Amino acid sequence: MNDAVRVESLYKTYENGVTALDGVSARFASGTFTAVMGPSGSGKSTLLQCAAGLDLPTAGRVFIGGAELTATKDTARTKFRRSRVGFVFQDYNLLPSLTVEQNVLLPLRLAGKRRPANARQILDRLGLGDRTHELPERLSGGQRQRVAVARALVTEPAVVFADEPTGALDLRSAREVLGLLRAVVHEYGRTVVMVTHDPVAAAHADAVLFLADGRLAGSMAHPSADAVAERLAHLGDLTTRAAA
Amino acid sequence: MIAIALRNLKHRPGGFVATFVSAFLGAALLMAFASLMDTGDTESLTTTAVVGGGWCLVIVAFAVTSTLSLSVRQRADQVALLRSAGATGPQLRRMIVGEAAAIALIASAAAVPVGYALGRVLLSLLQDTGQVAESVGYRFGPIALGTGFGVTLLGAVAAAYATARRTAGKAGGRPERPRLRRVGAVIFLLAGANCSVLTATLMDGKGVDAMQTAGQAGIWASIGLALLAPELLRLVTAVIGPVVRAFGGVAGELAVTGVHSRARQLAAAVMPVLIFTGVATGTVYMQGIEDRAAEGQIQPEYAQDVQTLNYVVVGMIAVFVAVMLVNTLVAATTRRRREFAQHRLAGATRGQLLGMVSLEVVLVTVAGVLGGSSASLFTIVPFGSARAGELWPSASPWQYGVIVALAVVLTAAATIQTTRRALRGPATAGVRA
Numbered sequence: 001m002n003d004a005v006r007v008e009s010l011y012k013t014y015e016n017g018v019t020a021l022d023g024v025s026a027r028f029a030s031g032t033f034t035a036v037m038g039p040s041g042s043g044k045s046t047l048l049q050c051a052a053g054l055d056l057p058t059a060g061r062v063f064i065g066g067a068e069l070t071a072t073k074d075t076a077r078t079k080f081r082r083s084r085v086g087f088v089f090q091d092y093n094l095l096p097s098l099t100v101e102q103n104v105l106l107p108l109r110l111a112g113k114r115r116p117a118n119a120r121q122i123l124d125r126l127g128l129g130d131r132t133h134e135l136p137e138r139l140s141g142g143q144r145q146r147v148a149v150a151r152a153l154v155t156e157p158a159v160v161f162a163d164e165p166t167g168a169l170d171l172r173s174a175r176e177v178l179g180l181l182r183a184v185v186h187e188y189g190r191t192v193v194m195v196t197h198d199p200v201a202a203a204h205a206d207a208v209l210f211l212a213d214g215r216l217a218g219s220m221a222h223p224s225a226d227a228v229a230e231r232l233a234h235l236g237d238l239t240t241r242a243a244a
Numbered sequence: 245m246i247a248i249a250l251r252n253l254k255h256r257p258g259g260f261v262a263t264f265v266s267a268f269l270g271a272a273l274l275m276a277f278a279s280l281m282d283t284g285d286t287e288s289l290t291t292t293a294v295v296g297g298g299w300c301l302v303i304v305a306f307a308v309t310s311t312l313s314l315s316v317r318q319r320a321d322q323v324a325l326l327r328s329a330g331a332t333g334p335q336l337r338r339m340i341v342g343e344a345a346a347i348a349l350i351a352s353a354a355a356v357p358v359g360y361a362l363g364r365v366l367l368s369l370l371q372d373t374g375q376v377a378e379s380v381g382y383r384f385g386p387i388a389l390g391t392g393f394g395v396t397l398l399g400a401v402a403a404a405y406a407t408a409r410r411t412a413g414k415a416g417g418r419p420e421r422p423r424l425r426r427v428g429a430v431i432f433l434l435a436g437a438n439c440s441v442l443t444a445t446l447m448d449g450k451g452v453d454a455m456q457t458a459g460q461a462g463i464w465a466s467i468g469l470a471l472l473a474p475e476l477l478r479l480v481t482a483v484i485g486p487v488v489r490a491f492g493g494v495a496g497e498l499a500v501t502g503v504h505s506r507a508r509q510l511a512a513a514v515m516p517v518l519i520f521t522g523v524a525t526g527t528v529y530m531q532g533i534e535d536r537a538a539e540g541q542i543q544p545e546y547a548q549d550v551q552t553l554n555y556v557v558v559g560m561i562a563v564f565v566a567v568m569l570v571n572t573l574v575a576a577t578t579r580r581r582r583e584f585a586q587h588r589l590a591g592a593t594r595g596q597l598l599g600m601v602s603l604e605v606v607l608v609t610v611a612g613v614l615g616g617s618s619a620s621l622f623t624i625v626p627f628g629s630a631r632a633g634e635l636w637p638s639a640s641p642w643q644y645g646v647i648v649a650l651a652v653v654l655t656a657a658a659t660i661q662t663t664r665r666a667l668r669g670p671a672t673a674g675v676r677a
Contacts, residue, residue, distance in 0.1 A: 054589070054672050075593040082591030093586045093675055097505035107591040109494045135505070151590065 004191035010060035022214035038211035065158030086152025142173025249342035267351035270304030275359025275392035282385035344404030432468030462526030462623030473511035495599030521616025526623035585674025
């Protein structure tokens with residue numbers, strides 16, 4: 001199976017001396033839904049941002065859909081990213097001045113591409129067909145996140161990264177968004193990599209990758225919320241013991 | 245809360261630069277004109293002080309209010325944070341007003357030497373023109389200090405209080421009150437029109453005195469039109485938006501969409517452009533008409549000197565308005581850091597965002613220059629009719645060209661430079677800002 005994303009020995013040290021990634025290598029196969037979990041400060045968000053080309057790793061290589069992300073200049077990285085990667089944020093990051101439809105089509109417009117024939121279809125399928133001309137502020141949190149998912153899908157990227165996509169949502173909206181991400185993988189055949197701290201959210205994924213102190217700390221296939229929670233608690237023990 | 249206010253000033257002095265600069269320059273100008281009243285009470289001293297100082301008063305009040313409200317709104321996050329930590333509305337108001345008062349005091353104190361020096365220059369100009377006896381000694385006394393400190397402090401506190409009521413009043417947003425704004429605009433425009441009519445009728449044949457009412461007409465009209473900036477901007481966008489869209493690609497499209505949904509924020513940038521163009525064009529051409537009307541009269545040297553004095557006053561006001569223009573634009577653009585970062589996360593390159601901002605600058609300057617030019621006619625047309633018996637001044641257009649070019653260059657440089665700075669660093673950091 002092809003890898004949608006592959007990272008090789010990623011290191012990231014911030015200017016203040018904090019090491020967020022300490023040699024992470026991982027691959028995410030096409031058509032899979034993976035959750036990345038770990039305690040706060042384990043480097044999971046940094047991993048996602050480096051893999052998505054939003055942040056520059058200190059060392060290491062990133063491949064998206066087989067192509068290596070080598071650009072270090074912001075403009076070149078943006079161009080690489082916008083055609084290959086979709087990103088869903090915890091706080092949506094929709095443009096407040098643009099309508100739902102304009103927000104969804106924005107990445108395409110920025111890439112200089114035409115409006116796709118299936119734009120309407122995507123919005124309809126996400127239950128947003130009748131809200132296309134609303135501004136984001138008129139939508140609920142769950143609806144906004146659906147718009148964000150639609151925006152991430154519109155360029156038909158090799159991978160969609162989601163950073164705590166349910167972090168700001170109530171239980172019902174969270175379940176809807178997670179179901180949507182599952183559908184993105186299993187119905188549209190896309191690849192999703194999601195960072196979360198919530199075992200229930202992680203249980204929607206096909207597999208879970210654990211991270212602790214900037215390093216890989218195991219994985220789990222066909223996760224259940226209970227098993228994930230237990231492993232996480234154990235992970236906490238391990239890191240505390242290592243620190244002591 | 246006053247303690248928090250002072251800590252804020254110490255911790256983030258950069259956030260208060262804009263307010264400080266406008267208060268400082270405003271106080272210096274006011275002190276310079278007011279010191280003429282300390283110097284003596286002859287008619288020419290009082291007239292210069294009242295006319296020059298009066299103009300400054302209006303412009304300073306407007307400048308301090310607009311920069312202060314921008315800088316407070318910029319910190320909506322901090323206000324929200326304090327609110328969630330349990331600060332009450334009156335406490336937040338005390339903090340914001342306390343900051344403004346502290347800045348106004350420091351700025352006025354710093355302005356004393358500058359005001360002193362400017363006042364000296366004004367007096368020596370008046371002496372050179374023979375309007376004041378050479379023997380009169382310069383005095384910088386209680387009227388200068390009282391006006392400088394008093395007006396700056398009062399203006400800042402009043403503006404801070406009004407802004408704080410809006411920002412800290414309710415946890416939610418601040419609803420716009422378009423009706424109040426439009427009523428204000430109509431009142432200012434009527435005041436301007438009234439001055440225009442007075443100039444053309446009562447002041448006809450009164451010679452140089454017509455300058456007083458004519459000058460005021462343009463200032464009131466500028467402020468009135470500045471209050472209509474959102475409407476003006478929408479109108480301009482409706483007319484030239486399709487062109488911008490057609491030639492600007494995605495950047496043009498984003499600029500035009502931005503104007504439709506963010507007309508209010510962008511209007512904050514139109515206002516100083518409009519006032520700068522209006523005041524500068526009005527006064528420069530009024531002086532031009534006066535020069536030609538005075539030509540061939542008995543005292544050519546005297547006329548020349550008066551002309552110098554007037555140009556100095558006009559120049560001082562123009563510099564002040566230009567500083568306010570840059571101030572406002574820098575503050576308004578810095579506020580958009582998060583919006584820019586969100587665009588970048590959606591895939592926009594820095595170049596595309598600079599393109600979008602440049603096209604917005606086009607819309608903003610067109611709206612501002614059109615509004616300002618219309619406002620200047622409130623001064624030029626009646627003054628020309630009263631002083632030279634001609635409605636359209638037979639003046640060369642190059643001065644107007646220089647003023648417009650200055651407005652365009654200042655607006656573009658301030659906005660684009662600030663945008664560049666706001667685009668530095670990774671976008672992921674920008675959305676948290």
